[in-house]
Amino acid sequence: MNKFDELLNLTNELNEIERIFYEIFRILIKRPNPDDEDLRDLENGLKQLGNLSRMIFTLSEKCLEMENKAEQSRNAGKNFEYYASLEPKLLDIREDIIELTVSTQNDPSFCANVAWSLLFKQKVNTLVGYSAVKPELKSVQAHNFVTRTLYDLLPPCRNCFCLNLE
Numbered sequence: 572m573n574k575f576d577e578l579l580n581l582t583n584e585l586n587e588i589e590r591i592f593y594e595i596f597r598i599l600i601k602r603p604n605p606d607d608e609d610l611r612d613l614e615n616g617l618k619q620l621g622n623l624s625r626m627i628f629t630l631s632e633k634c635l636e637m638e639n640k641a642e643q644s645r646n647a648g649k650n651f652e653y654y655a656s657l658e659p660k661l662l663d664i665r666e667d668i669i670e671l672t673v674s675t676q677n678d679p680s681f682c683a684n685v686a687w688s689l690l691f692k693q694k695v696n697t698l699v700g701y702s703a704v705k706p707e708l709k710s711v712q713a714h715n716f717v718t719r720t721l722y723d724l725l726p727p728c729r730n731c732f733c734l735n736l737e
């Protein structure tokens with residue numbers, strides 16, 4: 572588990588504590604003669620918890636940013652050609668994507684997500700990432716880099732269902 576996940580777990584735990592505090596608050600406030608001091612203490616506790624979980628969330632975002640930067644520098648110099656030299660089938664997929672781009676260019680609608688999921692995702696997943704045969708291609712970094720590079724070659728979505736959802 573990386574630092575980002577650890578911090579995210581911490582945030583979830585804090586949210587749970589916050590929820591319990593809030594439940595207690597709701598029970599206390601319903602009593603016939605609510606004790607103002609108890610309520611104020613709880614209210615303050617809730618505020619502090621809120622601040623704490625916001626701080627941890629900000630920290631986790633910074634952490635993620637740092638990990639992304641570290642991943643980028645690990646990937647520097649490892650471009651698509653490097654991965655394709657280890658797995659030439661990646662070049663075939665790139666060709667297929669370019670062909671699809673040309674053959675669909677006059678279509679009124681196109682969905683990059685659907686095209687990716689139906690035509691390319693499975694193939695790429697067997698070649699890079701956990702299912703890869705070559706050890707150099709077995710990493711999450713290799714998988715993410717190749718996926719991003721190939722996906723970005725697809726034409727952007729136009730008049731598609733996933734745009735309607737936004």
Ligand SMILES: [Zn+2]
Nearest residue numbers: 682728731733
């Ligand atoms: Zn789409």
